[in-house]
Amino acid sequence: MADTLLDIRNLAVQYQTDDATIYAVNNINLAIRQGETIGIVGETGAGKTTIAKSIMRILPNPQGKIVSGEIRFKDQNLLDLPEKEMQKVRGNQIAMIFQDPMTALNPIETVGYQIAEAIRRHNKITQAEADRRACDMLETVGIPMDRFGEYPHQFSGGMKQRVVIAMALACNPELLLADEPTTALDVTIQAQVLDMMRSLKEKFKTSVMLITHDLGVVAEFCETVAVTYSGEIVERGTVEHIFDNPQHPYTLGLFGSLPKLDTKDRRLKPIKGMMPDPTNLPIGCRFRDRCPDAIEACAAAPPDVETEPGHIVKCVRAKEKGGAAV
C-alpha cells in the first residue's frame, strides 16, 4: 500500500528473565496507514505495550529483545537503524504516551523543561524559542502556561497525562503510540483527555495507535482494530468488521453477547479461563483451551484467514465459513 506509514512484519519479542524466556510478541503483522487510527485491544499481558515499545526500540534493556521481524516506517526498517539515527525518530516522527501518567514524568524537573527538552532535541532553535513552544503546547492541552515552571507533583493525574500528551505531540510526530492513555484516569477526565486527543489528532493529522481495554473508545475513536491474544494478533480489520462481524472466538468472547457499536456496556467481558503462560506457549492455537468451538485441527498452528477484504482472522475455522488463507 502506497500510503502505509508503519508496517510491522513477523515481529517477535522475548523477555529474558533469570529463569525463563517470556514469549511476549510472536510473529505479528500489522500495518498503519497515514492518518489512520488503529485500536489495539486485548487482555492484560497480551503484549500490547511490548509492541509499542518495540516500535520505539525502548524495550527494557537487557531483558527485552526483538528476536525477529521488520518494522518498516516509511521507507526504512527501524530495526536496522543505528541508535543515533533512531534517536532522531523517537519523539520526533514517532512519539509515545505511556500507560501510567503518575510515573511517566521526571519528579525533579519542571514540566516546562521536560516538554521543551523534547522540542530542543529535534529542532535547531534557541532555549527561549523552545520554551515558548512548550508554553503553546501546554495551552494546547488545556493547561495554563503560567504552570510551565511547576513540578509534576503539583499536578493532578489527569493534568500529568495532558503534560505527557503535550510532550509527545511537541514535535508534531507522524505516528503517535498511545498506550492506554486514559486507563489510569477517572471517568470524567477520561472523556476530556480523549476529546482533546481527538482534536489534536485532527489538528496535527497524526496517525495513532491506540492501545486500550475500552471497546467504547475503540468504536468512537478508531478506524481499524487489531485484537491481540497471547502475543499474537488474532483478528484485525476495520471497526465495522470487528464490531459487526467478529469472527474469532476470542473476539466474540470479548464482546460477550452485545457486539454492537452502540453498546452501553463498554468494558471487555471477562472470558473463562486464563491466557496461556507466556513462558510456555502451547503449540497450535493459543486460545484452544478456552475456545468453545475448538476442533482437532486447532492443535496445529492456525492460519491467517481473510474472511472479507481487509478482515483477517487467525483461526482455522474461519476457513469453513468461506475465508481464504493469506
Next chain:
Amino acid sequence: MLRYIIKRLLLLIPVLLGISLVVLILIDFTPGDPARMMLGAQASQEQVDALREELGLNDPLPVRYGRFLWGVVNGDFGTSLMTKRPVIDEMLERFPYTLTLVTIGTIFSVFLGIPIGIYAATRRHTWKDNAAIFFALIAVSMPSFWFALLLIRFFAVQLDWLPYAGVETWRGWVLPCGAMALGISALIARQVRSDMLEVLRQDYITTARAKGLSEQKVTYRHALKNAMIPVIMVIGGVFGSSLGGSLITEMIFSIPGLGQYIMTALNNRDYPVIQSGILIISTMFAIIILIVDVIFALVDPRIRSQYTKAKRKEGKQHGKQTEEAVEAA
C-alpha cells in the same frame, strides 16, 4: 526555606543539651579519677581530694552541668586539665588538620566513587560491572588501618616516594587521604550503583528515552540527578562522622587532628576536653546534616515544597522519598 533553616538550628539546642548531659553522666560512670591522673600515683589521697574539690569534681551533677552550660553560653569551653590551655584554642589548632584530611579524602572519594558507580550501573550484569562491584566490596570490607599499612608498606617503604608519617609537606597528605578515600569511595560507588539501577528502571527514564534524548542526557540529566539524592545523604553522613572519628588514620600517620585529641583526653579523663570536644563535634555533625537536607530540598522540588509555603494546594500524592525525608527530618 530560611525559616526552615532557622527552625532546624533552634531544634539543635535541645539536642545538644541532651548530648552534653549524656556525656557528663557517662564520664561520671567511667572509672578513673582525673585528679589522680593529673597528680600521678605518688600523690597522697589528701592532695587528690584537695584537687578534686578545687576542680569542682565533688559537686553534684546538676551543679556541674549548670556550670558547664554557663561556660558554653559565655563562650568558655573550659580548660584542659593536662595542658592547662583553653579547650577551644586547642581544638581550633587541631581542627584544620582533621578538616583537611576529611575534606580531601571525601572529595577524592566522590570523584572516584561516583564515576565507578555510574560505570557499573550502566553496564549492569556485564563482567565490568561485576569486577567493579567485587573490588568495591573488598574495599568496603577492608579495615582502613590495614589499607593504610599497605599504602605505607608500598609507597613509603618500598618505593620511598612519600613520607610514612607526618603532614609537614603536601606529600605527607597523600597517603592518609588515600587511605581514607578507599573505603568511602567504595561506599559511594555502591550507593551510586544501586540508586542508579533503581532510577534507571523508572518509567520517566523510558519517557526520556522516548523523547529521543541521547544516552548521556538520559544517564546524567535524568537518572543521575535523581539517584544523587540518597547519595548526598551518604556523603554527608560519612563526612560528618569522619570529622570526629578519623582517629585511626590520624594515629597511623601522626596527624595532630581532633580524633587524636579526643582520644588522648579520654585516656587521661580530661573531662573538660571530652565534654566540650564532643559538644563541638556533635554540633558540626548536626550542621552538616542540615546542609545535606538543604541540598536535598534544592535538588528535589517535592521536599522543597514542604518547606516553602505552597502557593497552590498540593496534590495528595507525594513520592515515597518525600515521606522518607520527612521522617529523616
